[in-house]
Amino acid sequence: MLTRLAPSLAMLLLAGPILLGLTGTLLPAFGYLPALGGMHPTGEYLARLLQEPAIFHSALMSFAAGLITAAVSLTVVMLFVGGWAGTRLFSRVLHLVSPLLSVPHAAAAFGLAFLVAPSGMIARFISPELTGWTRPPDVLILHDAMGLTMMAGLVIKEIPFLFLVTLAALPQIRLAETRALAASLGYGRVAGFLFGLWPQLYPQIRLAVFAVVAFSSSVVDVATILGPTSPAPLAVRLLGWMNDPDLSMRYLASAGAMLQLIVTAAALGAWTLVERICAALRDSFAAAGKRLRRDHAIRIAAFAAMTLSATVVIAGLGTLAVWSVAGLWQFPHALPKDFTLKSWIAAGPRILSPLTTTLVVAFFSTLLAVALTLLCLAREDEKGRKVRRGTMLLFYLPLLVPQAAFLFGLQLFFILTNSAASIVALVFAHFIFVMPYVFLSLSDPWRAFDRRYDAIAAGLGKGAWVRLLRVRLPMLTRAILTAAAVGFAVSIGQYLPTVLIGAGRLTTITSEAVALASGGNRRVIGVYAFLQMVLPALGFLVATLVPALLFRRFRAMRV
Amino acid sequence: MKTALVTALVFLFLAAAAPAQDIDVKAWDAVVEKARGETVYFNAWGGSESINAYLEWAGEELRERYGVKLVHVKVDDTANAVTKVVAEKAAGKDEGGTVDLIWINGENFASMKRQDLLMSPGWAEDLPNWQYVDVENKPTIRTDFTIPVEGLESPWGMAKLVFFYDSARTDAASLPENADELLEWAEANPGRFSYPQPPDFMGSSFLKQILAEKAEDQAVLQRPAEEADFEAVTEPLFAYLDKLNPLMWRGGKAFPQNYPAMKQLLADSELDIIFAFNPSEASSAIANQELPDTVRSFTFPGGTLANTHFVTVPYNATARAGALVTANFLLSPEAQARKQDPKYWGDPTVLALSKLDDKDRALFEAINLGVATLGPDELGPAIDEPHPSWMERIEEEWKRRYGVGN
Numbered sequence: 001m002l003t004r005l006a007p008s009l010a011m012l013l014l015a016g017p018i019l020l021g022l023t024g025t026l027l028p029a030f031g032y033l034p035a036l037g038g039m040h041p042t043g044e045y046l047a048r049l050l051q052e053p054a055i056f057h058s059a060l061m062s063f064a065a066g067l068i069t070a071a072v073s074l075t076v077v078m079l080f081v082g083g084w085a086g087t088r089l090f091s092r093v094l095h096l097v098s099p100l101l102s103v104p105h106a107a108a109a110f111g112l113a114f115l116v117a118p119s120g121m122i123a124r125f126i127s128p129e130l131t132g133w134t135r136p137p138d139v140l141i142l143h144d145a146m147g148l149t150m151m152a153g154l155v156i157k158e159i160p161f162l163f164l165v166t167l168a169a170l171p172q173i174r175l176a177e178t179r180a181l182a183a184s185l186g187y188g189r190v191a192g193f194l195f196g197l198w199p200q201l202y203p204q205i206r207l208a209v210f211a212v213v214a215f216s217s218s219v220v221d222v223a224t225i226l227g228p229t230s231p232a233p234l235a236v237r238l239l240g241w242m243n244d245p246d247l248s249m250r251y252l253a254s255a256g257a258m259l260q261l262i263v264t265a266a267a268l269g270a271w272t273l274v275e276r277i278c279a280a281l282r283d284s285f286a287a288a289g290k291r292l293r294r295d296h297a298i299r300i301a302a303f304a305a306m307t308l309s310a311t312v313v314i315a316g317l318g319t320l321a322v323w324s325v326a327g328l329w330q331f332p333h334a335l336p337k338d339f340t341l342k343s344w345i346a347a348g349p350r351i352l353s354p355l356t357t358t359l360v361v362a363f364f365s366t367l368l369a370v371a372l373t374l375l376c377l378a379r380e381d382e383k384g385r386k387v388r389r390g391t392m393l394l395f396y397l398p399l400l401v402p403q404a405a406f407l408f409g410l411q412l413f414f415i416l417t418n419s420a421a422s423i424v425a426l427v428f429a430h431f432i433f434v435m436p437y438v439f440l441s442l443s444d445p446w447r448a449f450d451r452r453y454d455a456i457a458a459g460l461g462k463g464a465w466v467r468l469l470r471v472r473l474p475m476l477t478r479a480i481l482t483a484a485a486v487g488f489a490v491s492i493g494q495y496l497p498t499v500l501i502g503a504g505r506l507t508t509i510t511s512e513a514v515a516l517a518s519g520g521n522r523r524v525i526g527v528y529a530f531l532q533m534v535l536p537a538l539g540f541l542v543a544t545l546v547p548a549l550l551f552r553r554f555r556a557m558r559v
Numbered sequence: 560m561k562t563a564l565v566t567a568l569v570f571l572f573l574a575a576a577a578p579a580q581d582i583d584v585k586a587w588d589a590v591v592e593k594a595r596g597e598t599v600y601f602n603a604w605g606g607s608e609s610i611n612a613y614l615e616w617a618g619e620e621l622r623e624r625y626g627v628k629l630v631h632v633k634v635d636d637t638a639n640a641v642t643k644v645v646a647e648k649a650a651g652k653d654e655g656g657t658v659d660l661i662w663i664n665g666e667n668f669a670s671m672k673r674q675d676l677l678m679s680p681g682w683a684e685d686l687p688n689w690q691y692v693d694v695e696n697k698p699t700i701r702t703d704f705t706i707p708v709e710g711l712e713s714p715w716g717m718a719k720l721v722f723f724y725d726s727a728r729t730d731a732a733s734l735p736e737n738a739d740e741l742l743e744w745a746e747a748n749p750g751r752f753s754y755p756q757p758p759d760f761m762g763s764s765f766l767k768q769i770l771a772e773k774a775e776d777q778a779v780l781q782r783p784a785e786e787a788d789f790e791a792v793t794e795p796l797f798a799y800l801d802k803l804n805p806l807m808w809r810g811g812k813a814f815p816q817n818y819p820a821m822k823q824l825l826a827d828s829e830l831d832i833i834f835a836f837n838p839s840e841a842s843s844a845i846a847n848q849e850l851p852d853t854v855r856s857f858t859f860p861g862g863t864l865a866n867t868h869f870v871t872v873p874y875n876a877t878a879r880a881g882a883l884v885t886a887n888f889l890l891s892p893e894a895q896a897r898k899q900d901p902k903y904w905g906d907p908t909v910l911a912l913s914k915l916d917d918k919d920r921a922l923f924e925a926i927n928l929g930v931a932t933l934g935p936d937e938l939g940p941a942i943d944e945p946h947p948s949w950m951e952r953i954e955e956e957w958k959r960r961y962g963v964g965n
Binding site: 338 | 606608611612615632633635639640642643645646650728749750808809810812813815816817819820823824826827828829847848849850851962
């Protein structure tokens with residue numbers, strides 16, 4: 001009974017809020033918001049939106065950020081996997097990159113900012129010896145008008161994501177055989193991969209790439225920390241209007257959210273065009289018989305790009321950690337003059353409440369997501385077939401629709417039902433974004449489970465529930481805990497849902513950290529961003545330690 | 560547990576049932592009695608860690624002494640708190656508002672007073688701790704940006720525009736002594752000066768300082784801008800900025816967001832001269848290891864802007880008694896002395912030391928103002944704040960000329 005309801009429940013809980021939210025956003029955009037006295041449909045607010053200064057500039061920036069981030073990250077991942085899959089170096093890089101998936105976007109962005117700013121860590125390391133700078137150069141790197149730093153900040157986070165998604169899809173293609181075949185026909189590694197394997201691989205990761213396009217074109221936290229300010233990308237300006245105490249600005253914000261929806265849709269549309277052009281290029285290369293045998297340079301470049309992006313994140317996080325305990329630290333010193341725990345002690349009492357909210361919301365949204373995922377998967381077994389593509393799309397839906405576009409409306413709904421800024425509403429809002437990741441990371445190990453254990457248990461006369469609870473779930477402990485750790489990390493990284501549904505009264509480590517960005521107090525930012533990075537890591541630590549303890553007497557269950 | 564719950568419910572019920580009116584500040588004991596158990600939502604700028612920490616201390620003391628719970632609602636611009644009250648008034652929410660106390664001065668006070676958004680009649684001069692306030696020597700306590708205060712806000716601290724530089728990098732003899740010299744200095748040191756992007760309060764204050772120095776007729780600034788020829792009066796200001804902006808940090812294409820960001824830039828030696836409204840800000844930053852101990856202060860001998868900042872209670876505040884108790888506590892010699900100590904905040908007191916008893920005066924005398932703080936006699940003459948209407952127009956004009964987008 002429970003399992004039969006699960007898929008519909010999942011659909012209701014994921015698609016429901018999105019549809020509800022989109023409606024709640026679209027109606028005010030056309031002037032319908034009875035709570036504020038807007039009863040009659042009007043195009044006035046859309047017209048006002050178009051008159052906002054530099055609005056098209058903002059929209060274009062968001063559009064470009066979506067496409068460029070996805071193109072760069074995907075190219076790096078594609079060439080690296082093509083050039084190195086199956087080598088020992090590949091698994092080394094994998095160990096370097098995979099933990100980075102759990103680092104929240106905001107923390108990575110802060111790390112990058114601390115690294116590349118004119119007074120940042122890189123400039124400190126090479127000054128004054130190499131550059132002769134005794135003081136930072138007067139150049140605009142952070143908040144640059146083209147948004148290049150912002151895109152870099154997105155790329156370093158999207159590379160690990162796309163890499164791990166690609167990795168999950170790899171076992172479904174015949175890598176070694178095809179590679180041997182391509183090599184025997186005289187193709188270089190990369191060319192053989194691109195011509196022979198990529199066409200099978202890409203459809204499996206396509207939704208994830210779409211998610212990257214959608215996310216990058218509508219991101220708020222990274223754009224606040226690194227993005228241009230005059231004008232800011234569209235989503236940042238929307239949030240400003242939404243948070244304006246002058247409530248009539250909500251109409252404008254809703255109209256802007258509609259524009260955001262159009263921009264993201266346009267970016268996705270443009271991406272499908274890019275796909276076609278690239279496919280045509282590939283075909284013409286293949287048809288022309290290009291074998292690209294000397295692809296050494298490409299392989300090295302791909303490897304360098306991959307390690308560079310990982311190193312940047314790690315070095316950035318390291319810099320954050322140092323700032324959080326820094327005393328006086330002047331340019332161009334590579335290390336602070338003295339160290340102090342003052343920032344931690346000062347922030348301690350202030351951090352307690354956001355920390356509690358963070359943990360409570362992450363715990364319950366993950367719990368809900370894991371439970372529902374397990375039920376959905378159990379139902380899948382009962383029916384004996386994999387979820388259809390349409391259902392997959394449903395799970396990706398929260399990642400494809402720009403957050404601002406439906407969270408505005410959802411917030412309105414919570415306000416009308418008097419549940420805004422309640423912990424339940426916040427758990428629910430986080431759940432929408434946690435569920436897809438939990439489902440995606442749990443479904444593969446679930447499907448890979450050896451059914452014969454089930455058969456044996458059934459043969460011993462055990463019913464379905466007993467088999468599930470006594471055999472399958474314990475054996476899948478490791479996979480379930482890992483999926484939970486992924487969900488936990490996703491929840492901790494959520495910015496926009498926290499700001500909008502928490503309405504400023506419920507704050508998390510992430511929302512506080514981003515709010516601190518404008519003050520530029522690096523020590524305090526260091527403390528918050530460090531916590532942001534540590535919490536997901538703790539989740540993964542639990543996911544590693546608990547199975548190890550649980551299974552210490554079961555040899556076959558050890559890794 | 561159960562009893563606590565019941566008590567809480569009863570309190571909630573009482574709080575909801577009690578009429579918001581009938582507060583008599585003169586019957587102080589009754590106010591204190593009524594305040595017990597109230598939660599005061601204090602909307603105050605939250606951009607400075609030391610101020611936030613000070614308010615946490617105040618909250619702790621208020622809870623222990625008066626049973627008042629102080630919640631610091633961190634706003635990045637006081638205008639937002641004002642807009643909140645405006646929105647509530649527009650929605651007919653004349654009672655049970657969400658803002659109980661606002662940290663305020665100047666333009667925002669003028670705007671709230673004009674729109675009748677303040678709790679009236681005047682209450683500040685009836686607070687028990689008003690007796691210590693230095694009304695005689697600090698005229699800005701009763702006249703806020705040319706607007707008569709009339710007890711509608713309670714003074715909290717004094718502000719005077721001072722500049723900071725790092726004596727290890729910059730020669731004290733080269734420092735500018737007025738706006739014109741600042742421009743010359745910027746020409747000689749391109750990229751080493753900036754001001755926070757208006758409408759940030761510090762950035763706007765810098766514009767006012769320049770306006771006050773460059774305007775032909777000072778008297779016209781004390782009257783509403785509508786009565787004067789705005790373009791003619793501000794022409795020298797914008798001519799000045801047209802010259803200054805390209806000489807600034809990042810060529811004037813980007814601005815620090817606020818004072819703390821500017822302070823970080825001084826520490827990174829990106830900027831050479833920064834400024835603040837709080838004379839002991841530099842000492843307090845040195846104490847917090849945010850600035851090197853070679854940082855020193857200077858001011859313009861011809862005078863810099865000076866004003867007072869206040870706390871006020873909106874007309875529809877929910878916890879009025881709690882807000883009054885908080886305002887009175889913030890005015891107490893103990894709270895004022897801690898506020899003046901650069902270890903905690905370093906904001907100058909509004910009290911007259913001569914009016915305090917020996918014990919309280921000792922609290923102030925024990926404070927080490929720090930190496931980087933100018934003594935009261937070194938701060939130079941005070942320039943009066945212009946009428947608030949000037950600021951509004953100038954901020955708009957600034958945005959039109961130099962600020963793209965939002």
